[in-house]
Amino acid sequence: MSLGEFDLIAKYFTRPVRRAALGIGDDCALLAPAPGMQLAVSSDMLVEGRHFLSTVAPDRLGHKALAVNLSDLAACGAKPLAFTLALALPRADEALLEGFARGLFALAEAHGIELVGGDTTQGPLNICITVMGEVPAGGALLRSGARAGDDLYVSGTVGDARLALEVFRGNAALDAHAFAAVREAMERPQPRVALGVALRGVATSAIDVSDGLLGDLGHILRRSGVAARIEVDAVPRSAVLAAQPAALQRECTLAGGDDYELVFTAPPAAADRVQAAARAAGTAVTRIGRIEAGQGLRLVDREGRDVAQTFGSFDHFKD
Ligand code: ADP
Ligand code: MG
Helix, strand or coil, rough: CCCCHHHHHHHHHCCCCCCCCCCEECCECCCCCCCCCEEEEEEEEECCCCEEECCHHHHHHHHHHHHHHHHHHHHHEEEEEEEEEEEEECCCCCHHHHHHHHHHHHHHHHCEEEEEEEEECCCCCCCEEEEEEEEEECCCCCCCCCCEEEEEECCCCCCCHHHHHHCCCCCCCCHHHHHHHEEEHHHHHCCCCCHHCCCCCCCEEEECCCCCCCHHHHHHHHHHCCCEEHHHHCCCHHHHHHHCHHHHHHHHHHHHHCCCCCCEEEEEEEEHHHHHHHHCCCEEEEEEEEEEEECCEEEEEECEEEEECCCCCCCCCCC
């Protein structure tokens, strides 16, 4: 016998809330933000065939659906509080629901946050999560704060998720061990929440890399009215990616997407505080260039020679 809508919500998604004033079961959830804090809110939708492949394991899908949302809070320096889940499912597939809920709640618990509501409907598989976090009033990291002279940084390594996609597409080949590592980056990204919080009051601007390093950095440059120079060989990458042909490395690191690392700026005088924040968060950060006056993005190699820029950024209505 198949599970009804309300049984499904009760069985897979209803957990007691500890922090919210009211969780699942009424017409609204109720949250009580602490005095002096602003609520940071962000939504991200995942559509089958567009954001994930039908081959992804359900627990990884649950993880990623929440991870990409937490990454947006990280980019604002917000501390996650709660989230809602709007889910369209072709049918009440309990194997999918069990795995999905397991991956989702494992990441939620790792960040101490709770599911407070949502919506469930029959339809093509589609997952929309809205996260809410808190940040001291006026203290959020914005895209608009970069200033000429600031250093430019990226967290972790970038490009592995794109390399995994190229393997799925048949454009690259890896041994089983290397493939498992890059597939992990694609399917189980780790949102840099602790780093975002540690960078409050240190970074002048930030964004998370979902559509490719250059494209997402472009949003900072436009919103801040500045230019940037990137040392393309300084962009951090995994050992697996570093063993690939040079052109593929550049494509994956600069235009890859799905990285969920933070790109941010800070004045040179704050360099020690940036590294202290990175240590506190347990996430490496690498300086990859600097912000300049003007507009546009200049790419240079190790010798300071210009590198032709032929990369785009992912756009749902163009790609
Ligand atoms: P309404 O008809 O008022 O929109 P619903 O019947 O859709 O309410 O949902 C009942 C309760 O279950 C609400 O509190 C809603 O927030 C919650 N809910 C529905 N779907 C989900 C879900 N996928 N995850 C978490 N909570 C959900
Ligand atoms: Mg509803």
